[in-house]
Amino acid sequence: MRDRLSIIFAGAVVGLLAVILVLQGNPANMGFCVACFIRDIAGGLGLHRAGVVQFLRPEIIGLVLGAFVTALYVREFKSTGGSSPLMRFLLGMLMMTGALIFLGCPLRMILRLAGGDWNALVALPGYVLGVWFGTLFLKKGFTLGRSQVQTAVNGYAGPFIAAVLLILLVTAPAFIFFSEEGPGSMAAPLFLTLGAGLLVGILAQRTRLCTMGAIRDLILFKDYHLFLGFAAIFVVALVGNLFTGQFIPGFEDQPVAHVSSLWNFLGMTVVGFAAVLAGGCPMRQLILTGEGQSDALLTVFGMGTGAAFMHNFGLAGSPAGVSPAGQWIAIISLALLFIIGISNVNLHRKAKTKDYSKAS
Template sequence: MAQIRQCYAVLFRNEWAVWVGGALFGILNVALFFYDQPWTTLDGALNWGDSILGALGVVRARADPPLIRTGSVINLGLLAGAFAAALLARQFSINIGPKRELLKGAVGGLLLGTGAAIARGCNIGGFFSATSAFGANGLAMALGLTLGAFAGVRFLLWEVEHSASSGAVPSPAPVATSRRRIQPYLGALVLLGLIVGAALYEGLGIEKRALILLFGAALGIISQRSRVCFVQGFREPFLTGDTRHTRAMLLGLLISMVGFAAIEITFLEKEGAFIRETFWMGSLIGGVIFGFGMVLAGGCGAGSIWRAGEGNVKLMVAVAGYALSASFVRDVLVRTGLQQQLGVKVFLPEVFGGWTGAIAVLAMIIAVWYAITRWNQASRKLAAV
């Protein structure tokens, strides 16, 4: 019993190091790529948006059932996993926040969907997974996310400077002690529900969804416990100079890149997979819009989903905006033919004469990015506060 309590404390009472979350992101992304396809939240968000707007006749897309579509299933697993982890850690709390923050969540979510539709990927699929797959579109989106985050930070600083102070900042109402005591038991029930859900998929003969659901749940638990955050990874170097999340993100990217390379070299049918025809314009412009939106909302594609699972209403609003705008903007791009004009597909091993050159170039980019973050943390040259 003492060992069980100790294990529980390590997993759900003590917060995990951010770098652990980044490393586990990289490992699970490799596993997802090997099993099916890399991690992205856009596919699921599009499915949710298409389900609503398609039923209303706003878009032409006819969505698969959300419980069947793979991208939706992994997003639902992410949401449920974070919900379970928050309960097990006694950290679940409905946090509504002031109306101004809810408005920023809505606008930020709309920008997330718009940027993701243009780039054909969120910060995970369009940057993290695309770069891991050796797509130049991932690097273009990284630049766009950086520029968008910088603009977002400048806006937040302007907002603080020009906003009239209203005294104390509203805080969420504390959760009653009695309710906190039962949260771990509810969390265990949520985990049990995930296992039952996976078993049902297995019984229905759609085994792939079973494992995808569990992958999503694992990502949700990792996110909630480590607090690893791509928004902070792009925002904080320009705001406070803190680079913990940036370095965790780069560690995950390095692990993911190495794993993807091994898979693509070994399994030729995977070579060049998950690279979109959005280099450079679509990825750059979409990245700028997405980067600004994620700073405004306080969550990226994945971050908004898992923090919604903790009870953050602002991020729930952001997820709704993300799904609806992604569906609508994608429909406009397809109808007008603009989607075919956003760029081309660029596979880095074809540009740099093979895998050795491509791996060396990406590793060098990651190393330079890491060095800049360390320099900035020490000098605070890029930090605003």
């Protein structure tokens, strides 16, 4: 019971903070968007030159550092990695590809829905379909293999990079890009964005909140534990938006969104599918990074690289829609996910093995 209340509480806090962040300056329906914000960081570092989406987003830094400090405190910090790093990097890229076709990670999909953006209502079944694809492979024995305990530097790399980004954000040297217009220029004050990131990082580390796990566990085990968090984000953000006049229902003219239903649907199918194979939604990857998992950090690097590709080659969606090249890349991404899925199935998986644990 306490577990259930915790995850509902964590989801409610995410929903509430998202509404507050938008009121205080974040782009509309973008209180939190892990994919968008990692894309903005990639832009801030000059990895892509889309001038309207460049900013070292403190929410991302806060999520990693919040999870890091909490994991240290509860003695769950552990440097691990080495479970198919290349696959994880690719899955990170693909997850970002889908997110930038739709224009948002699963968390922003919930927030867009809570803001009355019905395009997100089209994307949601696409997301569920993607997660379902992923579970088919899990049932067949999909695995990225075991991770190992690694030297400490592997685990501390993620939090260290987050701290360096924070220093770069505060000191704002000339080589860091900051958008002067567009979504990248819109942000709530630093103490709010960083504070919100830290708080959610702490709560998500404790509760294992995951927008992919929410759907996956329902499909695989009929276990609605994580879904309670997913639902709480939606309900609280919806109520918050209704109270503050930010609920504007409709398809047209939604902020940082387009109305191409097929691509909204397929974009999120790619995200859901990739997230299952990678073992966590974009936000969860940041939390795992904070816990010392270098595999998750590689997934995040893949996301940043994916964002750079999407913007450098004009593949990302925009309020005008998705370019033909972007449409192709969505289809190719889906095909790649099936290939990754099929090629990592262990057909000989057995639950029980001889007990070698004492010998090792």
